[in-house]
Amino acid sequence: MSGSLGILMLVHTALDRAEQVARHWTAAGCPVVIHVDGKVDQEMYDNFVSACADDTQILFCDRHSCEWGGWGIVAASQSAATLMLERFPDVHHIFLSSGACLPLRPVQDLTDYLADQPRVDFIESATTADVSWTVGGLDLERFTLRFPFSWRRHRKLFDRFVRLQRALGYRRSIPSGLIPHMGSQWWCLTRQTLTAILQDPKRDIYDRYFRHVWIPDESYFQTLARLYSTHIESRSLTLSKFDYQGRPHMFYDDHLQLLRRSDCFVARKIWPRADRLYQTFLSDQSCAAKPTEPNPGKIDRVFSKAVERRTRGRDGLYMQSRFPRHGSENGLTSFPYSVFQGYSDLFTDFDEWLANATGARVHGHLFGPERAEFADDEFILNGSLSDNATLRDYNPTAFLSNLVWNTRGERQCFQFGPADTQKINWFLARDKNAQVCVITGAWAVPLFRSNMNFADIRAEAARLQKIESEQLEVLDSVWTKARVHIQTMADFVESPMEQLQTIVEEMGAAQPNRLIEAPTMVDLTGFGKFLQNLKNQGMHPHLMGDFPVDDVFGSQTKPYRKPYLVQ
Known part of the structure; x- marks a missing residue:
């Protein structure tokens, strides 16, 4: 099924690792379109393009400045997807990944898996009422308020402007026909669905609206896919785990067996210096285990335990992060x-x-x-x-x-x-x-x-x-x-x-x-x-109980009497 799968890569750091992974995809017959963050130095970008120039299946799209929670990531995905659809007409599925993503199984496993489901879109997509994992206090409001200030760089302005809009009762109207959905930004869409999204006559209306949505990369494609897809599998094929604060877990070399156990096709976020992971998963895996259905649930218990250990700690062992807070300890001591x-x-x-x-x-x-x-x-x-x-x-x-x-x-x-x-x-x-x-x-x-x-x-x-x-x-x-x-x-x-x-x-x-x-x-x-x-002498010792003065508790201690029942 060579050429049936196209890869979009959003890159902003560790360009050498991005090149290594891109060549792994193209070696298996999957074309790659790379978007490099506009904030990356021009000289670094030029060197990156030159390093990949010998591979004709690696292309670079127009650059956009990407900031977490902003529109830039959606614009980058649109540019990369547009170029992929134009230059590679044989591609059936388009897989969005980041420069920190790493394939865990042979690419042929993934292409075969998608070939068996040619009309299925793999994108996590749920309404705001159905998700419980949003972190930050904004669910439906992220679609009805405006967010001109960066949450990371101008946190106080962000919060004050949100409170001001709430106080004034301000509310943006959602475009007719749209029902906001949310989910992971890492998706795999069919050519038919992605083309319909990018070529929709109302795209300008949708783009203007989502430009002012908070974290649109988790809602733009997730919402619009519901308009055009004939079969949505509401899950991501990319393994990504988050901590209790909504931050992605980083995978290191010592997570090798854990990643293998997941049976997932791709994982993020991989530490750029995890040499053992890159060497293992980017090597020839022709003798890999029998293909199985991706099952990230196999390692959920490990991550749940890690979150519990991070937030609660161990009985009687005080963590520096919680030590000043009275009552935040998980057990005052460790043993009876x-x-x-x-x-x-x-x-x-x-x-x-x-x-x-x-x-x-x-x-x-x-x-x-x-x-x-x-x-x-x-x-x-x-x-x-x-x-x-x-x-x-x-x-x-x-x-x-x-x-x-x-x-x-x-x-x-x-x-x-x-x-x-x-x-x-x-x-x-x-x-x-x-x-x-x-x-x-x-x-x-x-x-x-x-x-x-x-x-x-x-x-x-x-x-x-x-x-x-x-x-x-x-x-x-x-x-x-x-x-x-x-x-x-x-x-x-x-x-x-x-x-x-x-x-x-x-x-x-x-x-x-x-x-x-x-x-x-x-x-x-x-x-x-x-x-x-x-x-x-004027001191009343009452805590001892009723001690008689006649010394019965001395040498004449009275015996213990067993209780009996009076009929």
């Missing part, structure tokens, strides 16, 4: 971890017991006032995290997220309390990976066992109780996503094994049987009287 408040105050060997029961790495008070108490009394943790309190408190949330990220795969546990840095509270509450277990009022146990003056104890107890009350309000917020367990000290002491069993099971520890050994609880003899003395 546990926070225990009051447990190390109530049990003498809680850290060691928890590590043995769960296999987790158990730290002390990571946010203690003096230093970060890493497990095994380390000074530096994974990722060169220092135990220096000043460095930690400069950005405590980053400190915790880095710690979890650097140790992901191993569950981290640490102690916390009202005497620690409280800037981390909202972070803990909002983090879905956090398990926060609090025994309220347990901070009073070290005060009870201390040798401080009672007046100092009373003042410190009032301070700690106020801090913990404010923390509990945060944990009880509607914004809390952490798994929170809060119990008063009195309730916990009544049945500590039951509470510990629940917490360990939630951590996912591999425990085939129930806990048979509990950590050692401190001696609470006289603690009830201690709380009563605080009350007598």
Whole structure:
């Protein structure tokens, strides 16, 4: 089917690659008409024409200055198509491409594919109501407003003029009989359809109208093809992928297998220095795989995942592009971890017991006032995290997220309390990976066992109780996503094994049987009287729960009673 397919190339950069691809097309019998952007230096243009002069099937059309979103790209396509139709009467299909396009399959595959569908126009064409991929905020308005200012060079003027037209209620009339359609600018039209568009008696009317449409290269041929085509296949034969901002993805050498998997005929945008891609796809592919239907959907999952990674990032790994924006992170941390408040105050060997029961790495008070108490009394943790309190408190949330990220795969546990840095509270509450277990009022146990003056104890107890009350309000917020367990000290002491069993099971520890050994609880003899003395001195310790004064939680701790049903 030599000569049945003609190629139009819109070129503005990497002229050496454009020549290489053009010769690949002509070697397969496909004539090529090249349009070089009018902004390209005249000397470069002349050298490009001279380099291609030995190939009689490569022609150059009149030049137009092309700017994104403007009429120049349509005018360039018209000029190239007109020359192609005049000089190559045997061409049946005309394929529009750019200088950054690269054939992925043998040209014969494409010509055979088109020969089997001689009256089909391949052009993505959908009404504004049917497309969801427009980026920029203008759908139907791009056909009813005027756009005298460049969106790229004069963004503020562009936006202000659009707002002015909206405020004045200005609206351009669409030529009679036209229903605006949009789609990819890379099409493959039959000679019959393209001739009808270019030779239409109303072409001057249509051209004047589309000159003031925004991004007309995505709507001119897409709209007019609907007037003349007998069979439109609303898709492009060119593989082009766009990111979430509407910018085309660039293909590099490491995308070789991805492009092969797509089974598409042509792809854009190819990096000009992707030597491996050009060498592979422009070589002799006579032994290529059996021809198949183009299926860009095969690689859609890869691009969808790339867009998701670009916009959301990875759990607990903060991207520079989103770091300043509170709430834009995809997960505050990367792995589940546990926070225990009051447990190390109530049990003498809680850290060691928890590590043995769960296999987790158990730290002390990571946010203690003096230093970060890493497990095994380390000074530096994974990722060169220092135990220096000043460095930690400069950005405590980053400190915790880095710690979890650097140790992901191993569950981290640490102690916390009202005497620690409280800037981390909202972070803990909002983090879905956090398990926060609090025994309220347990901070009073070290005060009870201390040798401080009672007046100092009373003042410190009032301070700690106020801090913990404010923390509990945060944990009880509607914004809390952490798994929170809060119990008063009195309730916990009544049945500590039951509470510990629940917490360990939630951590996912591999425990085939129930806990048979509990950590050692401190001696609470006289603690009830201690709380009563605080009350007598004018400080009301309410976070501990209802502790009787008769020392029942000391050596005479009352047993846990099982619930029963009253008939």
